[in-house]
Amino acid sequence: MELRSRSGWIEVICGSMFAGKTEELIRRIKRINYANKEALVFKPVIDNRYSDDEVVSHSMQKISSYPVNNTKEAREIIEKRNKLPYAVAFDEAQFFDSELIRLAEDLANKGVRVIIAGLDLDFRGEPFGIMPELLARAEYITKLHAICQICGEPATRTQRIIDGKPAHYNDPTILVSASEKYEARCRHHHEVIKDE
C-alpha cells in the first residue's frame, strides 16, 4: 500500500472591509496556479462590485470565478466535473447560506484544500452569518487588519455610514437608495447607534 500524506483542510481568511481579504485569497489562488494545480473559485451573485465572473480586489487584482446564487449551485458545478480540483475557494463567504458549512467539510474530508474569505463581523460589530462556524471548523485562520481611519491603529470593524451618520443597529444589512459608505475602524472608534 502506498503511504502518502493526505491533504484536505479548511483555511479561513477573515477581517473587516479594507483588510485585504480578497487580495490574500487571490495571492493563494495564483500560487496554486503557478504550481499547475487547479482551483475553482466561487462568489455570491450579490457581490457584483466590479465584475460578474471575476473576483477583483480593491487594488484591481483579479482571477476568474463562478458567481452562484447559493451553495447548491456551487456543489452542482463541482460534482459535474470528472475529478475534484486541488482547491476550492469561496469569496464573500458571509453571504452564503448555511449549506456552505457542509460543503466545505465534505470537500476537505475528500482531500480538497478549501479556502474561505469573508467578513467575520457585520456593520454592528457582531459575528456575521456562517463565519463563526466556519472559523471554528477551520484548520487555519488568518485574521487580517485594516487601518482605523480615525486613529491609525489596526482596525477590526467595519463602520457603516448612512447619509453622513453612523448606521443604526436596526438598519437592514442591505439598504436601497440610501447614500452609504464604509470605513475601517478599531474597536474604540466603531460606532453603532442603538435605542436605549
Ligand SMILES: [Zn+2]
Ligand atoms: Zn481607532
